Amino acid sequence: MNFNKAEFLASYGLASQLPDSDRPEFVFSGRSNVGKSSLINKLCNRKNLARVSATPGKTATINYYQVDDVYFVDLPGYGYAKVSAAERRRWDQLINRYFEARRSQALLLQLLDSRHAPSADDLQMMEYLRYHGIPFWVVLTKIDKLKKSQLAVLEKQFREYCAPYGCEGISPVSSEKGTGIPELQALMASFLEKDGD
Ligand SMILES: Nc1nc2c(ncn2[C@@H]2O[C@H](COP(=O)(O)OP(=O)(O)O)[C@@H](O)[C@H]2O)c(=O)[nH]1
Ligand SMILES: [Mg+2]
Numbered sequence: 202m203n204f205n206k207a208e209f210l211a212s213y214g215l216a217s218q219l220p221d222s223d224r225p226e227f228v229f230s231g232r233s234n235v236g237k238s239s240l241i242n243k244l245c246n247r248k249n250l251a252r253v254s255a256t257p258g259k260t261a262t263i264n265y266y267q268v269d270d271v272y273f274v275d276l277p278g279y280g281y282a283k284v285s286a287a288e289r290r291r292w293d294q295l296i297n298r299y300f301e302a303r304r305s306q307a308l309l310l311q312l313l314d315s316r317h318a319p320s321a322d323d324l325q326m327m328e329y330l331r332y333h334g335i336p337f338w339v340v341l342t343k344i345d346k347l348k349k350s351q352l353a354v355l356e357k358q359f360r361e362y363c364a365p366y367g368c369e370g371i372s373p374v375s376s377e378k379g380t381g382i383p384e385l386q387a388l389m390a391s392f393l394e395k396d397g398d
Pocket of ligand 1 (some may be wrong): 237255344374
């Protein structure tokens, strides 16, 4: 899988706009500001493929990128307090319709900020995944903010938190420093092979 062959395809704000699933999809899920855009950029070796924002809470859209023969699907971030009830409903509908359509998911990457225990929203998202029988892999973000000695302990704690929800494993990364990125790329490629492509 060539991560350097990446292009932005489209942003969808309405469930009715979502394209059919005609190839394997890697799905990126997480709170607003957890580092999803930064991770997509780093995986694809690009600066501005996905828009990185210091201020969370931009309009919720599902963003599609084509990377070689697969799609990267950037789900709208959750957990931003300042959204209206209407915006929240639109978010729910978008997410539900995305997961209800039978999609060829290679792997769902659930991003969690390594500096904090999973938030109530994170737990709710993982509960949603468990309920719908969607296995996922946790990506611990921003590990450059941790002390070296903290990482092993945190990784174990996150593993324990997340396992009951269907978490298949954990990858610590720093999109800023590049730590863990080659390992995550290799993991993603191995899931693609498992898929039979
Ligand atoms: N220190 C550090 N900051 C990061 C890292 N990844 C993202 N950020 C910062 O976190 C903020 C949110 O990043 P973004 O990728 O837009 O998050 P998104 O809302 O989940 O897409 C930005 O200010 C990024 O620069 C990382 O690995 N290390
Ligand atoms: Mg983003």
